[in-house]
Amino acid sequence: VERCSGITHRLLGFARRMDVQIESIDLNKLVTEVYSFLEKEAFHRNIEVRMELADELPTILSDRGQLQQVFLNILNNAFEAVTDRGLVVIQSREQDGDTVAVSIRDNGIGMSEATKKRLFEPFFTTGKARGTGLGLSITYGIVKRLGGNILVESAEGQGAEFTVLLPRQTAEVAGG
Numbered sequence: 001v002e003r004c005s006g007i008t009h010r011l012l013g014f015a016r017r018m019d020v021q022i023e024s025i026d027l028n029k030l031v032t033e034v035y036s037f038l039e040k041e042a043f044h045r046n047i048e049v050r051m052e053l054a055d056e057l058p059t060i061l062s063d064r065g066q067l068q069q070v071f072l073n074i075l076n077n078a079f080e081a082v083t084d085r086g087l088v089v090i091q092s093r094e095q096d097g098d099t100v101a102v103s104i105r106d107n108g109i110g111m112s113e114a115t116k117k118r119l120f121e122p123f124f125t126t127g128k129a130r131g132t133g134l135g136l137s138i139t140y141g142i143v144k145r146l147g148g149n150i151l152v153e154s155a156e157g158q159g160a161e162f163t164v165l166l167p168r169q170t171a172e173v174a175g176g
């Protein structure tokens with residue numbers, strides 16, 4: 001337990017220390033790029049991926065590399081949750097004048113109430129031998145640091161939807 005705790009703290013500390021590099025980002029383009037990393041898997045497993053991207057999405061000021069990691073983690077989880085021939089929908093929209101939202105929805109196995117309570121904890125995984133359980137804890141840390149938030153809606157057997165809310169301006173990046 002001590003060793004694991006040491007590893008987590010180093011990993012999370014590493015993510016926390018990574019310099020935030022703010023630039024203007026087209027989120028539609030960014031999620032499309034991230035999806036292209038998984039396109040082959042979608043093809044081979046016959047997963048339908050539907051892009052519902054807002055036409056005139058405002059650009060945001062944020063950190064490109066860190067956001068790529070966020071959406072890769074969430075998309076990976078969606079791919080793990082669906083069976084072959086499953087459906088994943090990637091949607092973007094202007095939430096309000098200050099906030100842009102990207103939702104990733106799947107029609108996979110969904111989550112129990114117990115899992116929903118713990119899914120952002122480091123090392124929490126239901127992934128038998130494969131998962132480390134670090135994906136969402138790191139994702140959550142990044143989004144919070146960029147001034148955003150993550151909402152989760154899911155029920156057992158009913159799929160899941162992760163919504164990442166991001167400020168158009170990253171005014172003050174919390175140090176840590």
Ligand SMILES: Nc1ncnc2c1ncn2[C@@H]1O[C@H](COP(=O)(O)OP(=O)(O)OP(=O)(O)O)[C@@H](O)[C@H]1O
Pocket residue numbers: 073077078081106108109110111115119120124125126127130131132133134135136137159160
């Ligand atoms: N789209 C989803 N559908 C159903 N369950 C999910 C979904 N996304 C996350 N979860 C649940 O949350 C848990 C934690 O996710 P997290 O990404 O942190 O770890 P992991 O995917 O198990 O491992 P790793 O990301 O290290 O490969 C998962 O094991 C799974 O139980």
Ligand SMILES: [Mg+2]
Pocket residue numbers: 073076077131135136
């Ligand atoms: Mg994961």
